[in-house]
Amino acid sequence: METRWATVDGVHLQLPDDCTVEQLRDELHKPEDAVLVAVTGDLVSVVHTDDRALSEMVAGCADTYYFRRPSDDDRNEILGAPEIERALADPTDDETTFPRPGIDH
Template sequence: METRWATVDGVHLQLPDDCTAAELRDELHKPDDATLIAVTGDLVSVVHDEDQPLTEMVAGCAETYYFRRPDEPQRNDVLGASEIDTALEDPSADETTFQRPGIGH
C-alpha cells in the first residue's frame, strides 16, 4: 500500500493512499460530527462521502486537511469560508470544491 505525507490539523503524518475520511477520523479520534476539509493549492474541498477513498476525489491531492466541527470558532481563513457552510447545508456530490479564500486570479 502506498503512503504519502500530509498535514492534518497541524500534525505532519503519513496517510495511506486509499484512506477515507471516516478512517482518518477514527485513527485520529476526531468526533463524528467533524467534517473533513481538504486544501489543495488554490482549492478547498469539503468531503461529503465519508467512505470513498480520498484519492478518488480532489481531496486526495491535498497537502493539508482540517477537521471542522459545527459552530466551532474560526481557526483560519480557510475554515472560516462561508462556502463551507453552504456546502454542508446542501451537499450535491461526494465533495464540494471551491476557490481558496484570499487567492484571486
C-alpha cells in the first residue's frame, strides 16, 4: 500500500493512498459532523462522501486538509470561503471543487 505525506489540521502525517474521509475521521477522532476540506495548489475541495477513496477524487491530490464543523470559527481564509457554505447546502457530487481564495486565477 502506497502512502504519502499530508498536513491535516496542522499535523504532518502519512496517509494511505486508499484512505477515505471516514477512516481519516476515525483515526483522528474527529466528530461525525466534521466535513473534510482539501487544498491542492489553487483548488479547494469539499468532500461530500465518506466512503470513497480520496485518491479517486481531486481531494486525493491535496497536500493540506482541514476538518471543519458547522459551529467552528473560520480559522483561515480557506475555511472562511463562502463557497464552502454553498457546497454544504447543495452538494451535487462526491466533492465540490472551487478556486482557492486569495489566488489570482
